[in-house]
Every structure is written in structure tokens, then in C-alpha cells.
Amino acid sequence: MNFEIPKEVNTGKIIEVSIGATPEQGGTRSHTVTIGGSTALPFHFFEGEHPHRPLIAMEVFDKISNKYPSSLLDYYGDVIQKPGEMAQKCVDEYGAELISVRLEGTHPEKGNKSADEAAEIVKQVLESVSVPLIITGHSHYDKNNEVMKKVCEVTAGENCLISYVEKDNYKTIAAACIAYSHTLVTQTPIDVNLAKQLNILLTEMSFPPEKIVMDPLTGALGYGIEYTYSIMERIRNDALAGDKMMAFPMLVNPGYESFRVKETRAPEQDYPDWGNVELRGAYWEIATAMSLLVAGADLLIMYHPQAVATVKKKVEEMFDGRGGD
């Protein structure tokens, strides 16, 4: 019986964004990484191109809160207190393709570390690994701006991915990214229109489009993942239909969001139906990551080594040998 594969040809293309800079480019990274470039829905090789496969980053911390789940603490041991060594372990042992330095300890209520301390930690991580870095801040605008400005300055030329700016707080950090050659994450609260608006605001201040990554705000499995999932599908569909203000690669946080929720911490004896808590943490993060991958995620920041290994292997399999960098 005859059958013709129904293909949908798109006019839009996701912008290619590179992170990191080699010595020739003014940085110190051994290589850069690139995401984006897709001309079809995720993994639809039958009707478009995906020159770059989605990448998995792992995260290190300036301060470990006492809420950090014990299942992960057991995995990492003391090294989790030492961002430099932790970064090395993530790259060498677990295959992290980028490292995110989360500077939550600079939040006035979560440690109030100074901008200089944050800069020191970032420099330490830069020295311990050669992969490109993501710098992840928080939502205390004044302090975050101060910290990010400083970090952008001391890492000038490295083309870090600075995460993130919001609608009410983007100018200072965006200006610092332009001044010191970094790439920027625009974060909006699970909303198509707000996402577009913020990207327009940035381009209006002449922020280069090839330096923007979008964060649609991750809801973990069981905590709003369906909203994130559908917003991402809508953003990606709009982008492929030609909307240039939506055509940026997307960043998601399956690790941070999954390991905040009760389901990855509550002991099995309290919730026997939920099963083994260590396995559960890994499954929770894998489910969050896999569903967001098929919705269009290009860059995932993950926590559990088993989840990282599983998702990375799947991504490679789904690319079937293509898009190798």
C-alpha cells in the first residue's frame, strides 16, 4: 500500500547560540559549545535539520543549604562543599558538558555572600574545568545585579551564559553582558507573550540575538511540568512558523526544580507507594528532563548523576549519531 510521509516545512529557524570562548576568542575554554539551529520540531529529522544536539550541564554551589536532598549528598559527599572540585567531578566522572555555578548564597537571606566572594568562586571553577560556564543567580534584584556585574567583569571575554534576567530587572545585567561579551538568559514565568516581550525589550537595547537563550521557567514533574511543557511547544511552534522573537534556544532546570520537591526527599517509610527515595529522585529528574526535551529544550541543567547519564545517552541515541558538538 502506498504511503507518503506527511512533512511540514517550516520557514523559521532557531538561532544558533555559542557559549564559552577559547584563547583565540578572548577566553580560556578548551572549546565552545553551540545550541539551536533547528528547523523542525525536536528530533524531527525527517522534515528538518538539527545541527546541534541538546546539551547537559551540571551545577555546583556557592553554598549548600540544609535542604539539599540527602540522596544527592550521599552521592557527592564532601566535594559538594567545594565548587571547583565538584565541577571537575561533574565533568570528568559524570560527563557534564557545561558547568553552572549557582550563586544562591549571595541572596541576602540565604547567606548574603559578597559579590567579591562570588567572583572568587566563579574564578575557581573556571580554573578547575575547561568547559563553558553558566552563572546562575537569584531573584533578589539589587543583590543579584551587583553580583552579576562583578562576575561578568572578572570573567570578561569568557562568553559565559549569564542566567537570568527578568522583565523588571534586565538592563544592568544585559549591559554587563554586552560590555564583557557574555550570553544571556531571559526568564519569564511560563507565559508565551511575556517571553516574547522580554526578548523584544532586549533587542530594542541592541542586544545581539545570537546571544540570547530563553528560560520559560521549569515546573518539575508533579509541579506544573505540563504548563512548562505546553508553553515550550507553543514557543517552538511559533519560532518555526517564523516568529524571530521566539526563535531562541531554550534552557530548563530539571535538577534544581526536581530536587526541591517533596517527592525527591520524602523517605520511603513515610510513603511506601512512592518507592525507594534514591531511585525516585533519579526518575523524577529523568521524567522532567525527557518530557521537556521533546517539548524543545536545548540546554538542561541537571543534578543526579544517574539522571545525567541516562538522559545524555538518550539524547545521543535520539540524534542517532548526528549533531556531534
Add this chain to the structure above:
Amino acid sequence: MALSGLDIFKLLPKTNCGDCGVPTCMAFAMKLAQKKAELSECPHASEEAKATLGAASEPPIRLVKIGKDHPLEVGSETVMFRHEKTFFHQTGIAIQLRTSEGESTLEQKIREIEEYKVERVGEQLEPDLFLITHDSPEKDIFLKTIELVIENSTKGIILDCAEYETLKAGASLLKDSHASILLKKTVTDEWIDLAKNYNCSLILTSESYEDLATQVEKTKQAGVQNILLNITSKNTGLQIQQNTILRRSALKKAFKPFGYPLFNQINTESEFDMFATAAALLCKYESIVALHEYNRALLYALLTLRQNIYTDPQKPIQVDPKVYPIGEPTPESPVFVTTNFSLTYFIVSGEIENSGISAHLVVCDTEGQSVLTAWAAGKFVGETIAKFIKTINLEQQVTTRKIIIPGFVSQISGDLEESLPGWEVIVGSQEASDIPSLVKSLSLT
């Protein structure tokens, strides 16, 4: 595929006789297109019109049921993306039983799966089916396994057995159970008859679209309409693409041979790999997924994902409006108030828990709207919150008179204080994630 009013008009007699109760054929065609009338109301409609309209009103993807008492229903989907409307019939999760595992292991597994039920957001979640794969040299164990499932479980059954006589004996045990037969070889008349005689659906398998379509046509013509499609792929990436192509062909091209629910069996992988594939395919159109391994953590995560993806995007899920104890609150513990949008509830209760204190969380009825939406709609304002607190007799249950409202609705604090004499209204943080620091700064205990 839906016909337009004009398409339908062309099929009508165009005599404007009015017997249908509408003055003109055109007006009647418009009503038909809007599904506000039935073709049978026109006594003069031709056979051709009946046939064409009949075919057009068939759902683009057939609904198939597996099981007896509470059958699993799959298929009948209408969109490619859940945001376009919703996904209707959630993915059925099938647990594989291999007859080579031996009777005692099988019996234990069946009991375990039958007992596995977990509640989430007021819904009971559980796996739906057993896939019985016959890979033991003994014929009897296949029949024995079927009997064990019938005795211990009400879940539907999929039979997977390459040997015709054995399968037939198995199917005869399940005559009225709407079982399904997983056929891994090209379908033949023999198998179709068997499915017909024992009232089973057929899962047709192929690596190629053309061959699969041919098998479907043959099966349909021979009188078996309850079909599922099993297009096999060498990896997860191809499976996503193939599932998409089948679904798209059915919905966008009205390609009838692919208008059936999809079956995916995930083999040969570690539990983690299997889970990752199942999770991706659950989002991308698998109607039934068969798992060869399971544990409670795996099932809980997969069932939660299914619940999330198959939630109607237009209808926010709600939790019961009432007072929820967080930790072990005493009458002096503080009172937090929020809306009954389930996501809001989950996040707020989780963050209060994270802060380490015990509290009473009052969840108001906002018809499932989030804080800001409910406030804008007048469902989460001073008066309504006060009224709810009175209705549930909170003042008799607690001695504290401190109530914390979400930071986003600080503007209602005056109204609330007026409507709740004797209470001190505290404006909390905007973000739930800041509740722990709020608790600290207020020195709440």
C-alpha cells in the same frame, strides 16, 4: 475529517423543500456542519450523501477498549499538541509478565501490580494492563498465567504468544474480556478469525509504514475493527518520529489505515533507559506502553507524568477547599491562606514544610484559579476569604489570630482585617519560595 457547510450542501438534493424543518438545503447544510442537526432529518438524502457524511463523522482515531469491568479506553485523540485542546485518553501502562519467570514469581508480580495504587491530587493512579508474553517451553504455564491474572486482577490483558494453538487456548479463556492480541508477525486470516471469534483487538506490528497500512486494510476488511498499531523502531528518536508520522497521517491527512491508537513496547534496556524512553513517548502519542521492569518509584514517576500530560490544559486542577495541616500544627500555629489551584497548593504547602514550622493552610475555593487570577475575578478578596474562614469554623479550631496572605494580594489586607475582626493580617512573600525566609523574619514558630 470534518466537512464544511459547502461540502455538505453539494451532497444534498438542493430542492429547498423544507421537510427537514429548515427553509433551504444550504441552511440545513450549515446546521449539519455545526453538528446541530442529523442527516436523517432530511428524508430525501441520497445514499452517497449518507456514506460520505457517515465516514466524515467517524473519529479520525478509533477508540479501542481493552478489559472487562473497567476497560482501558485508548485512542479517539483529535490534536497533535495538548495546548490545541487536550489529550483525551491517557496512555495505558502495561506490565509484562513472562511465562518463563515461573508460576510463583508471576503470581507475586500480579498481586503486587494489582495492589499498586497511589493517590495524587485526589486521583487514584495505577497501571492498567498485563502483557503476558509466552517464552516458556511449556504450554500450560501460559494458560496458568492467564488464569492467575483473571483470579487476582480486574486489569485488561494483552496476549503475546507466537504459537497459534496455545494462543487460541489462551484467548478462549478471555472470550468476553476484550483482551488484545499482540501479533509480531504479519497478520493472516487465521489470526484475524481468532480475534473475531474471541472478541479481541489486534495489535499489528511492522517496521514499515506501507506494510503496516496493508495489514490494517486486510484486518479491517476481514471484519476486525479494533486495531492498535505497533510500528517498531531501532531507537527512541526514530520511535518519536514514527509515532508522530502515524498520528499526523491520521489527523491531518485523514489517512484511515493509521487512524488507530499506538502501542509501544520497550525492550532490552536498563530500567533507567526504559523509563526515559517511556516518558518521552508518553508525551509523543503512545497510547499503550509495555514495560518489562518496574518498581514503585518508577511507577509513581511515570503515573505522575501521565497525569500531568493528560490534564486538560483549559481546566486547572483543583484541590478540596479546606484547612490543611502542615506538619503537626497546634491551635497556636500560624494560619496561611491561599487558593485551591492545585499547583499553588502544592508549592505553598511544600514551602511551608521546607521552612520547618507547623501551620494551618487555609485553601479557599477559587474554582482552581491561581492567586492573581482569582483576585482579579473577585474570588480571592477580603470578603470571600473571611466568609470561608467563618464557614469552616476556623475560629473555633485555632487560638492564633495571625493570618498570612500571599504577597501578590497585599491590597486586600485592609478589607480582610475589617471582615475578620480580631485577626492580624500579615502580608507574606510574593513567591512561595520565599516563605522560609518570611517565616524566619517573622520569627514564627
